[in-house]
Amino acid sequence: MFDIYNDFKEKENVLKLVSLIDEEVGGYNRKVKIMEVCGGHTHSIMKYGLNRMLSRSVDFIHGPGCPVCVMPVSRIDIAIYLSRLENVILTTYGDMMRVPGSKSSLIKERGNGADIRMVYSPLDIIKLAQENKNKKIIFYAIGFETTAPMTAALIEQIKVHGIENIFFYINHVLVPPPIEAILDLCDSEIDGFVGPGHVSVITGVEIYNNIVVKYKKPVVVSGFEPFDILMSVLMIAKQINRRFSRIEIGYTRAVKQNGNKKAQELVNKYFEIRDSFEWRGLGYIPKSALKLKEKFKDIDAESLFRDYIYDNLANNKVVENQVCKCGDILKGKLKPNECPLFKKSCTPDNPIGACMVSHEGACAAYFKYFDDF
Ligand code: SF4
Structure with a gap:
């Protein structure tokens, strides 16, 4: 349908993908919850407004893929x-x-x-x-x-x-174990995962086997262009609709199986x-x-x-900041704009938590690109 080596640069292909995803998810009576594991994906989603473009069909949950943010x-x-x-x-x-x-x-x-x-x-x-x-x-x-x-x-x-x-x-740190830890949380409702592109370039994709076999959740490894992310979301939505879960590579420009x-x-x-x-x-x-x-x-x-x-x-007792909600954001339980300090006392110039410090952090992405809509 698309030539992923050339078509990712074209705006009309991005718009076509949005309508294909809406169509694919249209049969549900709810949005699908898709976690993008990597902080780079979170920034692309926010920067290009993919969350807004898919506001009828997809709820993007931001995952623990920023290495600075996850350091305790x-x-x-x-x-x-x-x-x-x-x-x-x-x-x-x-x-x-x-x-x-x-x-x-x-x-x-x-x-x-x-x-x-x-x-x-x-x-x-x-x-x-x-x-x-x-x-x-x-x-x-x-x-x-x-x-x-x-x-x-x-x-x-x-x-x-x-x-x-x-x-x-x-x-x-390693990507699969925190994903599995999130899936083990009894209130996790994630339907599928946009897998990290850069990590998978190094590791290949078999590291996600447990997620598809044990937890039965689709994983599609994605690049960072809007086209790449939307294509991965479409591939996940198709898996959900057809009730199977497997690892797919949506970023074949860079990621190889092994x-x-x-x-x-x-x-x-x-x-x-x-x-x-x-x-x-x-x-x-x-x-x-x-x-x-x-x-x-x-x-x-x-x-x-x-x-x-x-x-x-x-x-010296290790003291966690009790007001910062980074932990809940990394688990996918909260969005940055749901933290009471977001854009108030916590800003990139005066960060209270790691998710606002790091350029890959979800709070930093929301600060830069989020507006209520
Ligand atoms: S906005 Fe600041 S205080 Fe709130 S969760 Fe993010 S980093 Fe922590």
Whole structure:
């Protein structure tokens, strides 16, 4: 029907898809609830007004796909403790700097004298380490399956070049476990999932098997153009109507069934799956994140500074902000505009929660693009 390599740029194809979706869902007496897992999709949906275009047939539920947003306060507190160590330069990506921990944030710590640097790529850290040979450089690594290969590539480089002053605070998380945790919530009414494009480029699509087999929910992996997202929604709606659930790829321009084998091998060389990891709003989820393998504990900041971290966590209670609704938004229970602080005391200039800080966060997307209609 459409040529996905060329037709995604044409406005009339977008409008055609909207009417096909409305037609497909027309037989229901309710809107279908579709969760877009990835923060990049949330921004496209809001930016191009896809939620408005499909207001009769689809309720977009925003998922836990923003890596900054899902970091719990305890993990931010640990980064802050690490930044306070003597002779340490803590490095991380820009958005992480402003996310509030219990009592502080990395940007406040920098203002108080901690040496905290923003990096654009993990490979920037090699230069920093070479220029500061008398310092320990700790990389506060965050992100989903998409960015884990970049961290693994950095480890590969430091091993090859014998660099001894780079250490890792690993916070790489995995997409399927939080989706399953959301589906396990008894009040979850999600009909299907728009699967993340960038993650699937790396992992391939079999990681979603459990969602379609055990939970019987369609998963369609999508690109980021309006056409891509609408095409994926149409594919999901067709599955729902025909009462089957399977994994489909709506982003064949980039995603292959088996993903990127080289990237997977690099990740498997250095990382293994944690028994459990805490997520903002979702609590501890089994097997939902990566850690360095035991044989690399010489570069694992969590292992090297274990006692120091535990002492700080024991002496300083981890305090969640009780008014911020990020946790409920990440579970798909609330929309950002339903938070009483949205656009009032919480704005991108004065963010109260992680979902407003991150450029992939749902609250930031609503702040930029949402208007009542
Ligand atoms: S608007 Fe601000 S306070 Fe409310 S949920 Fe979003 S980040 Fe938290």
